[in-house]
Amino acid sequence: MSERTQYKPEGIADEFVTTSASEGVSTGSTAGGGDGPRLPVLGVVGWLRWTWRQLTSMRVALLLLMLLAVAAVPGSVLPQRGPNPDKVLEYLGGHTTLGPWLDRLGFFSVYTSPWFSAIYLLLFVSLIGCILPRVAAHARNLRGRPPHTPARFGRFPAKASAFSTASPDDVVAAVGAHLRRGRVFRVDLGAEDARGERPATRTVAAERGYFRETGNLVFHIALLGLLVSIATGQLLHYRGQAIITEGRGFANAVVDYDTFDKGAWFRPQELSPFSLTLDDFSSRFASDTVAFAQARDFTAYVTVTDADGSASKQTIKVNHPLTIAGAKVYLQGNGFAPEVTVRDAKGEVAFSGRVPFIPQDNVYTSRGVIKVPDVSKGLEQIGLTGYFLPTAVINADGTARSAFPQPENPMLVLQVWSGDLGLDAGVPQNVYKLDTATMTAATGSDGKRAQVLVAPGQTVKLPDGLGTITMSKDIPRYVALDLRYDPSLAWVLTFALLALAGLGVSLFTPRRRVWVRAWALPSGDTQVELAGLARGDDAGLQGEVDRALAAVPGADPPTNSATHSATHDQEEPR
Amino acid sequence: MTSEQIGNLSEVLVWATLVCFTIALVAFAVDLARRTDARTTSRAAEKELVGAGGPAPSTGSAAAVVEPVETPTRRRAAGIAMSTTVLGDLLLLAGIVSRGIAAGRTPWANMYEFTLVGSFVAVTVFLVVGTRRDVRFLGAFVTGIAAVFLTLGLNVFYIAAMGVQPALQSYWLVLHVGVAISATGVFTVAFAASVLQLLRTARDGGAALMSGWRWLDRIPTPQSLEALSFRLNAVGFVLWTFTIIGGAIWAEHAWGRYWGWDPKETWSFVIWTVYAAYLHARTTRGWAGTRAAWFVVVGYVCVLFNFTVVNLVINGLHSYSGLTS
Numbered sequence: 027m028s029e030r031t032q033y034k035p036e037g038i039a040d041e042f043v044t045t046s047a048s049e050g051v052s053t054g055s056t057a058g059g060g061d062g063p064r065l066p067v068l069g070v071v072g073w074l075r076w077t078w079r080q081l082t083s084m085r086v087a088l089l090l091l092m093l094l095a096v097a098a099v100p101g102s103v104l105p106q107r108g109p110n111p112d113k114v115l116e117y118l119g120g121h122t123t124l125g126p127w128l129d130r131l132g133f134f135s136v137y138t139s140p141w142f143s144a145i146y147l148l149l150f151v152s153l154i155g156c157i158l159p160r161v162a163a164h165a166r167n168l169r170g171r172p173p174h175t176p177a178r179f180g181r182f183p184a185k186a187s188a189f190s191t192a193s194p195d196d197v198v199a200a201v202g203a204h205l206r207r208g209r210v211f212r213v214d215l216g217a218e219d220a221r222g223e224r225p226a227t228r229t230v231a232a233e234r235g236y237f238r239e240t241g242n243l244v245f246h247i248a249l250l251g252l253l254v255s256i257a258t259g260q261l262l263h264y265r266g267q268a269i270i271t272e273g274r275g276f277a278n279a280v281v282d283y284d285t286f287d288k289g290a291w292f293r294p295q296e297l298s299p300f301s302l303t304l305d306d307f308s309s310r311f312a313s314d315t316v317a318f319a320q321a322r323d324f325t326a327y328v329t330v331t332d333a334d335g336s337a338s339k340q341t342i343k344v345n346h347p348l349t350i351a352g353a354k355v356y357l358q359g360n361g362f363a364p365e366v367t368v369r370d371a372k373g374e375v376a377f378s379g380r381v382p383f384i385p386q387d388n389v390y391t392s393r394g395v396i397k398v399p400d401v402s403k404g405l406e407q408i409g410l411t412g413y414f415l416p417t418a419v420i421n422a423d424g425t426a427r428s429a430f431p432q433p434e435n436p437m438l439v440l441q442v443w444s445g446d447l448g449l450d451a452g453v454p455q456n457v458y459k460l461d462t463a464t465m466t467a468a469t470g471s472d473g474k475r476a477q478v479l480v481a482p483g484q485t486v487k488l489p490d491g492l493g494t495i496t497m498s499k500d501i502p503r504y505v506a507l508d509l510r511y512d513p514s515l516a517w518v519l520t521f522a523l524l525a526l527a528g529l530g531v532s533l534f535t536p537r538r539r540v541w542v543r544a545w546a547l548p549s550g551d552t553q554v555e556l557a558g559l560a561r562g563d564d565a566g567l568q569g570e571v572d573r574a575l576a577a578v579p580g581a582d583p584p585t586n587s588a589t590h591s592a593t594h595d596q597e598e599p600r
Numbered sequence: 601m602t603s604e605q606i607g608n609l610s611e612v613l614v615w616a617t618l619v620c621f622t623i624a625l626v627a628f629a630v631d632l633a634r635r636t637d638a639r640t641t642s643r644a645a646e647k648e649l650v651g652a653g654g655p656a657p658s659t660g661s662a663a664a665v666v667e668p669v670e671t672p673t674r675r676r677a678a679g680i681a682m683s684t685t686v687l688g689d690l691l692l693l694a695g696i697v698s699r700g701i702a703a704g705r706t707p708w709a710n711m712y713e714f715t716l717v718g719s720f721v722a723v724t725v726f727l728v729v730g731t732r733r734d735v736r737f738l739g740a741f742v743t744g745i746a747a748v749f750l751t752l753g754l755n756v757f758y759i760a761a762m763g764v765q766p767a768l769q770s771y772w773l774v775l776h777v778g779v780a781i782s783a784t785g786v787f788t789v790a791f792a793a794s795v796l797q798l799l800r801t802a803r804d805g806g807a808a809l810m811s812g813w814r815w816l817d818r819i820p821t822p823q824s825l826e827a828l829s830f831r832l833n834a835v836g837f838v839l840w841t842f843t844i845i846g847g848a849i850w851a852e853h854a855w856g857r858y859w860g861w862d863p864k865e866t867w868s869f870v871i872w873t874v875y876a877a878y879l880h881a882r883t884t885r886g887w888a889g890t891r892a893a894w895f896v897v898v899g900y901v902c903v904l905f906n907f908t909v910v911n912l913v914i915n916g917l918h919s920y921s922g923l924t925s
């Protein structure tokens with residue numbers, strides 16, 4: 027219906043609808059012929075072209091979108107290696123036949139698996155193939171003119187007509203001026219020679235909503251930009267995690283982190299040289315019955331020393347990371363790291379240090395391990411496992427539990443092992459796990475496992491004469507800090523917002539065409555006819571035509587209701 | 601009043617809302633049933649007109665959500681239904697506000713509160729659309745879904761009003777969660793329209809199961825329902841896109857990464873992709889209409905799944921139902 031160059035992805039149903047029940051909405055079956063994949067008779071080039079056309083067709087884009095949605099699901103049901111390596115091992119242990127197969131097929135790292143990547147990469151190839159020609163076509167259309175006034179208005183969904191005492195020239199000029207207001211419409215005034223019974227006429231052809239396609243293209247291109255910036259971030263980023271206790275600190279160097287993880291293009295010299303000390307840590311918990319022991323606030327007070335030696339005091343809170351030299355430091359966890367001293371059977375200090383205990387619940391029942399390898403010659407190594415309880419309550423049966431997350435009545439509850447810690451085997455060990463394969467548990471006189479309870483400032487004898495254990499009076503707190511650097515963040519955000527803006531423009535910009543034809547009647551009056559057409563469903567189309575009608579000068583009489591009955595009424599009878 | 605008393609008042613208001621919505625549901629249903637006979641005759645007349653080259657029943661335009669032939673009978677039941685719906689919605693608003701006062705924060709931080717605000721948005725969207733065109737045929741479905749939400753909320757998800765943990769203390773709670781719930785409310789109304797579209801298409805196509813469902817003849821054509829559903833889904837989709845972007849910004853602040861495929865994030869992505877596929881399907885030859893409507897159904901099921909199963913069963917960082925701790 028327009029002589030302009032149009033690019034349409036294969037299979038798009040993207041017409042300005044003239045007929046009533048548009049094909050789009052009626053059935054689910056394939057409408058229109060010649061739409062199915064036609065097998066080419068050409069050779070390799072033909073095949074390639076055919077494949078490309080299919081790949082960039084709407085139907086394949088749709089299929090890939092559906093596949094992407096389905097493919098994302100297993101990762102939310104099965105444990106994933108990235109965030110939960112332990113859970114994956116647990117799952118593999120529990121599902122000895124199914125597990126390895128799922129593993130081979132990449133179901134434990136879905137979002138980096140070849141099949142998931144294949145789907146979204148294909149989708150984006152399809153996107154590029156679809157977008158490029160559309161951008162070219164749209165660039166031409168932006169300079170295009172509205173399509174000529176059609177010969178007949180009979181089939182259009184929105185219509186109006188009126189008689190006017192003004193001349194056809196004046197009518198067309200006035201309506202044209204109305205439509206041009208606000209530069210929403212692109213307007214062409216025209217003239218037609220007499221045709222058949224109809225005398226020469228003046229016409230207006232107007233179109234609005236070019237930005238709809240602009241928005242759509244911006245949206246799709248922004249998605250591409252989003253993917254590229256995310257990928258770049260993955261290559262350049264680094265992330266380090268460190269546990270530090272009150273009064274101590276760390277320097278921003280790979281060796282100072284407990285775990286460090288980096289992108290392929292990261293170089294260690296990019297770490298900006300600063301150091302950070304934890305001065306104090308404060309926490310607040312609700313103590314009312316409704317929300318008992320729920321966390322209310324965590325704040326880490328730190329001193330940051332820059333490369334040039336200047337120091338500044340800062341705070342880090344949940345939701346409020348600290349930014350240092352482009353990197354962000356997050357408060358990811360906290361707990362208690364009691365200072366413990368263990369003396370062996372000979373009375374020598376075999377271990378002395380702060381031991382972080384990891385909270386397991388909201389009352390900070392915290393688990394930890396103390397490994398004591400450096401005992402005097404001839405003695406067996408010692409391992410202690412158990413809990414730190416900030417507010418210990420001893421139950422009637424002798425077991426202990428924590429009643430509140432703050433250190434009201436701190437206590438260590440430990441089991442004691444002796445033997446070989448297995449540290450010399452050269453295999454890296456988890457510091458939070460005791461390998462008891464070559465150790466024996468100390469037992470009490472009743473044959474049960476012995477437990478030692480240690481209060482702050484207390485020294486307690488270990489069973490079996492293994493030595494003593496002391497806990498310091500003050501219980502230092504620790505924080506788990508995450509330091510992250512990702513130079514792509516600003517780009518990711520920019521493209522995300524661009525996509526959102528493009529989407530809004532594309533979905534809410536009406537695309538309408540309005541035509542007017544005016545000619546002189548023998549009586550001396552002017553007959554004016556208007557028609558409107560929209561792309562897709564458009565509730566405001568008749569209103570647009572009615573407003574154009576209202577701009578007709580000297581309308582006689584200004585009969586809105588009469589024009590309405592001439593059209594299929596779009597408005598609701600109230 | 602103490603905050604505990606205000607909290608109790610809020611609960612009473614929500615119960616009152618539930619009563620209103622239930623009455624509205626019944627009245628809307630009565631209205632649908634009553635109008636059946638009147639409409640069947642007008643439908644036959646309409647068919648003749650079309651056959652005779654008269655105006656087609658619809659132009660595929662959203663404004664065509666109209667009764668082609670309005671029967672002059674007064675719709676008393678519909679009137680009662682609309683007023684109780686408005687009343688219920690106001691009571692619910694009061695319930696939400698008092699809940700916020702009792703907790704001393706934005707009143708959408710746990711599942712119980714999500715059900716309140718989600719129902720409120722759904723019913724409000726319905727009422728707002730209703731000021732511009734007659735969508736009373738949707739009333740039974742919207743108030744019905746809202747009543748189910750509130751019943752679940754009061755009986756399954758209920759927890760007393762209280763403050764929130766540090767990770768939730770952010771203005772993003774207002775924005776991200778608020779917009780997410782609004783999107784859910786909008787999707788709810790769109791879903792109702794799409795389901796009706798599918799039912800009516802099936803009945804028009806002569807589905808044997810639907811032969812007794814004469815009330816389906818009283819609702820607008822599948823084309824108009826499709827148009828209504830699309831307009832709402834478009835709004836919902838933009839809101840959902842914002843939800844995801846806002847969530848990513850918040851996650852960057854709170855958890856130190858903007859995206860981590862946490863179950864909640866994953867399902868939000870799945871929902872987004874399904875609705876994106878829906879928007880594509882609408883404009884893909886052979887997929888528009890009935891097939892596209894199924895995407896709305898699948899999308900909405902995913903929304904509900906994300907809200908219920910992902911919150912309660914699949915635990916991730918987003919476990920803020922308040923029910924486990």
Ligand code: HEM
Nearest residue numbers: 035082083084087149152153156242245529532876879883
């Ligand atoms: C990453 C994958 C994609 C996503 C998430 C996506 C998403 C969307 C969304 C949400 C819309 C509706 C909003 C609007 O009209 O702007 C849309 C429209 C559109 N998309 Fe995509 N799209 C993707 C890939 C593609 C591909 C590969 C093609 C080409 C085959 C394509 C062609 C179109 C077209 C032509 C429209 C306009 C439909 C209309 O006129 O209403 N898209 N897309």
